[in-house]
Amino acid sequence: MNIVVAILGISFLVVVHETGHYLAARAFGMRVLRYSIGFGPPIFRYQPKGSPTVFQVCAIPFLAYVQIDGMNPAEEIDPNDPALFPNKGVLARMVTIFAGSFANYLAAMLIMFGFYLAFGMPRSVESQDAMIVGEVGPGTPAEQAGMQPGDRIVEANGRPITTIRELQAVTQPRAEQPTVYVVERDGQRLPPMTITPTRSPEDQGQIGVMTPLVFEPVSVGDAAYSALLWPLVQTRVQLEGMAALVRNRSTEGIQGPVGMTRMATESAERGPRTFIPFIALISVALGLFNLLPFPALDGGRLVFLGFELITRRRPNEKVEAVVHMVGLLFLLGVIVLVTFRDVMG
Template sequence: MVYALAIAALAVLIVVHEFGHMWVARRCGMRVEKFSIFFGPVLWRWKGRQTTYQLASIPLGGYVQIAGMNPEEALPADDPGSYQHKPAWQRFLTILAGPGINYVFAIGLIFALVLIWGQPRPLIAVAEVMPGSPALQVGLRAGDVLRRIDGVPVKEAVDVTVAVSSSGGRPMTIDLVRGGRPQVVRVAPRSEDGVYRIGIRFAPVPAFERVGVLRAAGYSLAYPVVQSAGMLRMLGKLATREVSAKQVEGPVGIVHQLKLSFESGAAAAVLQIALLSVCLGLFNLLPLPALDGGRLVFLAIEIVTRRRVSHRVEALIHTVGFVALFGLLLLVTYSDLRRRFG
């Protein structure tokens, strides 16, 4: 049941993202032909006046099909609903709207959370201890709040990841709080596939402070900026190999993380969904082929030079990018499953 809630939450984020594309496309007079939640074989389909809405079976994303977005599509030269016949700025806004609404959605969730529960001050806690892991052997438990590792304060999850992966296997001192009482444990990370781990999954456990509406609004508006900056720092650490790519979570890990947050309570679940909404928005803004960010690069070139990049060249680049990203997604999913089931 909790896993079903987690998958439903992921579906909501995809719906929000694709709705952003569809809403702006329609405002610009484009014809939206299909709105799909997930990929693969269709489980449910409904035909609207202009748009077919469908739910597919593979929860790896979703898409909006806009008339004329595929340059190879045969459409009348004067088709007013074609993506290709719209000004570059309208096409730019249509692509930008998906990631943009993910940020707006996160702001709304955080604003509601702060008004209901208070402003969160996340504490990094152990959500799960893996069987046979070094963490289990030294007595770490779910619910332990991590405060310091070798004297360095733990402010966000990446602090734990970096400390463990760069330890070289030497024993580490972890200051934690269990049931309101401070404790200290020593744990030696173990190398698995060349990556040092102690065998825990962690999640932010929010402590709340009641604040007024103005402070809630300020915190909410700053939230996606702060979280995006943290994610970009994490990408930088991946690029410099301070953090191994094998520790990146794929769809399986994301759903499991959502499941753990639902088990921690409504406030933790809302916080996790808001974080994932920012993550989805930022990921799609990366200037990589097949992602929204890659399409925005081509549109920016067109706006600046007032000349379109060859349809064939752009289509080829996006196709190669899609295949590469899908292959990477499969590898990350395989790594997730291997970590979980062994």
């Protein structure tokens, strides 16, 4: 059941993204030929009377896409058809492309706003005499070693541990170095765990544990303010993470569809207080990823539109089509490799 919830949650975010494109396109009078939820043979299809758009649900109801007429640079374009994507002004086209990521950011804000109102604002609670694990991050070194919420970390690298600060003092300098941790569970000391901390964007070691959280009620105003800032903070963190991956020439932080679904499933198993912020985080990640200035992504298309806006002349359509095709093939190759790693790992 949890994996179904996870898949539906991720698919919902893609639907949100494509809905942003669809609403912006329709607002500017563009013709949308197809709005599809999923891939493969359609199992449900509906076209409202007088509408050019076919709404469909396919046999594989995972992800979604919107087909805007004339958006493919390789298509033959009728310059007299005002409803085609390329026949609209450059700002209208830029807004339409940007609208997908904007919808994801807006969704993250609304999700966190509802979360804060329903559960309150999370605050870490630190014990003064014991390092109690409140949460173990999905896919983190601590989880892979078998650490669980409620465990008490009593020793790290030969040093006694009683607080989170003592744990950080030992762990942070030992990024990518095997380190022995001693844990007690239900009053019983477990065999020592050898854990290799990952390197954070701040170039510090981390194993992926948090102290217990309490949730304090907040006002509507405070919830709205925190929800507004939350996606911006997460964007900064994710950009720092991407920079660290490039700097360290590592792909450890990259998750494919299998890895992402696994993490979402694990979050769902921990309950709504973990799953809801995770879905909001994925929404931010989806919006940010699509804005990267890479061919085939929305950000890549915005680069070409930005060129047109600055130079007041359009790029060569055939060159743009080739660039996006090469980018798409590269992205598909990366997805295949990462998925293979996730499955075999």
